[in-house]
Amino acid sequence: MPIDPYIVLLLGTVGLAALLPARGTAADVASGASTTAIAFLFFLYGARLSTREALDGLRHWRLHTTVLVCTFVLFPAFGLAARALVPTLLTHPLYQGLLFLTLVPSTIQSSIAFTSIARGNVPAAICAGSFSSLAGILITPLLAAALLGNSGGGFSADSLTKIVLQLLVPFLAGQLLRRWIGGFITRHKKVLGLVDRGSILLVVYTAFSEGMTQGIWHQVSLARLGGLLVVEAALLAAMLLLTWYGGKVLGFGRADRIAIQFAGSKKSLASGLPMAGVLFGAHASLAVLPLMLFHQMQLMVCAVIAKRRARDPQEVLDTAPGASAAHVVQGQPQDRVLR
Numbered sequence: 001m002p003i004d005p006y007i008v009l010l011l012g013t014v015g016l017a018a019l020l021p022a023r024g025t026a027a028d029v030a031s032g033a034s035t036t037a038i039a040f041l042f043f044l045y046g047a048r049l050s051t052r053e054a055l056d057g058l059r060h061w062r063l064h065t066t067v068l069v070c071t072f073v074l075f076p077a078f079g080l081a082a083r084a085l086v087p088t089l090l091t092h093p094l095y096q097g098l099l100f101l102t103l104v105p106s107t108i109q110s111s112i113a114f115t116s117i118a119r120g121n122v123p124a125a126i127c128a129g130s131f132s133s134l135a136g137i138l139i140t141p142l143l144a145a146a147l148l149g150n151s152g153g154g155f156s157a158d159s160l161t162k163i164v165l166q167l168l169v170p171f172l173a174g175q176l177l178r179r180w181i182g183g184f185i186t187r188h189k190k191v192l193g194l195v196d197r198g199s200i201l202l203v204v205y206t207a208f209s210e211g212m213t214q215g216i217w218h219q220v221s222l223a224r225l226g227g228l229l230v231v232e233a234a235l236l237a238a239m240l241l242l243t244w245y246g247g248k249v250l251g252f253g254r255a256d257r258i259a260i261q262f263a264g265s266k267k268s269l270a271s272g273l274p275m276a277g278v279l280f281g282a283h284a285s286l287a288v289l290p291l292m293l294f295h296q297m298q299l300m301v302c303a304v305i306a307k308r309r310a311r312d313p314q315e316v317l318d319t320a321p322g323a324s325a326a327h328v329v330q331g332q333p334q335d336r337v338l339r
Helices: 005-019 024-048 051-085 092-101 109-117 122-147 157-187 189-213 222-249 254-264 269-310 314-319
Strands: none
Touching: 005 189, 005 269, 024 157, 024 189, 024 269, 051 092, 051 122, 051 222, 051 254, 092 222, 092 269, 109 122, 109 254, 109 269, 122 157, 122 254, 122 269, 157 189, 157 269, 189 269, 222 254, 222 269, 254 269
C-alpha cells in the first residue's frame, strides 16, 4: 500500500516544529508568512479551476449533488455522532479536530487518480472534486461556525472576516485573472505545485510551533492517538460503504458509482490545512492532526479498492448501467494525490 511522500514531509515538518519551534520574532515572521502563503494558495486554486469544465459538469447534476451530500451532510453527521466517544476514546481537542475533518471539502487529484485506475467516470470525478472544493470555501467555514463555535479555537466574526480576506477574496481574484494567467499556470504547473506544497509545509510548521510553545501536546497520549485511528478507520469504512451501495440504490451505473465512492469518501488535506490555520489559530496543530492521519489512511485503502475494481471482468464493464464509452476512461493515475 502506498505511503504518500508528502505525508513523510509533513511529519518531518511536525518533528522540526517539535525540536525547533518558532518563538518570539521568528514566530511573528512565520505567522505573517503563513498568512501570505494561505492567501496565495487559494489564489492558485481559483486560477486553476476551469469555469467551462465546471459548467459542462452541471449536466451530471445528480452525481455532483450526491457527492456534495456525502461530503457536507453525511460526513458531519458522523462527526457529530462521534461526540459520544468523548472522553472514553477521544479527548475534547481531538474530537474538535475530528469534527473539523468531517467539514472540509473532498479531494480533486486523488479522486481523479483512483477513478481512473478503477476505470470509472473520470470526467465526473474531475467536476465533483472541483465543485466540492469550490463549495467548501463557503460551506466549511459556515459549518465550523455552526458546529464548532467558540470551542473551535475562537471562531467569531473576526474569524469570518479573516476567511473572506484570506480565502474567498484570493480565490475570486484567481478566477477573475484566470483568463490572462491560466496559460502561464498550465505551463509552469510543476513549479507552482512545489510552491503549493511548500506553502502548506509552512502552514503546518507555524501551527505546530504555536502548539509546542503553548504546551498543548501534553494533552495527547499514544492511547488517545490509537483511539483516534480506530474512530477514523470506522468513519472511512462507513463512508466507503455508503457511497458505493448508496449509489446503487440511487440508480447510478458502475462508472458513476466509482466516481461517487472516491470523491464522496475522502477529505482534502490541501484545502483543510490552510482553512484550519485561519479557523483555529494557535489551536490548529491538534485540529489538523486527525486530518493528516485520515488523509494517509484514505490513500492506502482507496488504492487497494481501485486496483480491485480495475480487475473487474470485461462483461461487468459492458453490462453495468451507465458504463458507456464516454464514462469508462482507462488511464494512468496522477503523479500526485495530495488534494
